[in-house]
Amino acid sequence: MPELPEVEHVARGLRAALSGSVVRSVTGRFPGVLLLGRGVRASAASGRRVEAVRRRGKLLLLDLEGDLTLSVHLRMTGELSLVDPRAPLRPHTHVLVDFEDGRQLRFCDPRRFGRVELRTRSEHENEGFAARLGPEPFDLDAEGLGARLRGSRAGLKARLLDQGVVAGLGNIYVDEILHASGLHPGRSARSLRPGEVLRLHAAMIRILEDAIRAGGSTISDYRGLDGRAGDYQRRHRVFGREGLPCPACGTAIVKTRVAGRGTHHCPRCQVRPRARRHR
DNA sequence: TCTAACCTGATC
């Protein structure tokens, strides 16, 4: 479930709680959920201090001293909690990180799509998923966003969901951003006029910032480190609101399938322009 | 560029 705002919220909680803590052990409890880099054993993390907690797109990164990075991708149903190790284990808890001070970080994920990876910093940054990520939304200006959207003939929503175009957007926030900017999810990404790109960029920044401030959106599974739900779902204007009135114009929100994903839009605020004839 | 697949659980 979690997209940029939810991962950012978890990262801030971890940063406050774990900076300077020393790892005692990393334990995988189900094969394939904890992945190790070339020549890296789980025991390599033991005794290493947490130097930094970062977020990159939807990836959560714990930099450990001595050139190791522990990365967490929550995918759809992954969840982290920081608890007393004596607390009862919830079902589907697949990775444990014990700290010298006695606390335990737990990765729980019923669907097992999520991953925890322990790699050298350079392997993490230069290979695999992290290496293919596009820029952070907050590092892009409108012109940069427009240029990246033009890179293929894919539809606008598909392009925004592509983590190589811009990192961190997912199904919820793309629907919300497109509604706020009055753009139809299925129109061609390369057809945007400069004014439309400006609106899109402004909506992206504003909505992500507001959602971070609200602690993210909880649809069903997402919880912060402390187990608390997010609050931004109460401010969704289209996502999960099929058949309900558009807050801007009152027209019923429509749900369709775009880019293979359930997609919500307002048929009045987000009109697909007639394709312009190419000359 | 699209679909199916990876998984479990919730809901219809």
Place this chain on the structure above:
DNA sequence: GATCAGGTTAGA
């Protein structure tokens, strides 16, 4: 029993 789900990717 069938369908759907906040993500990503290997294949057609």
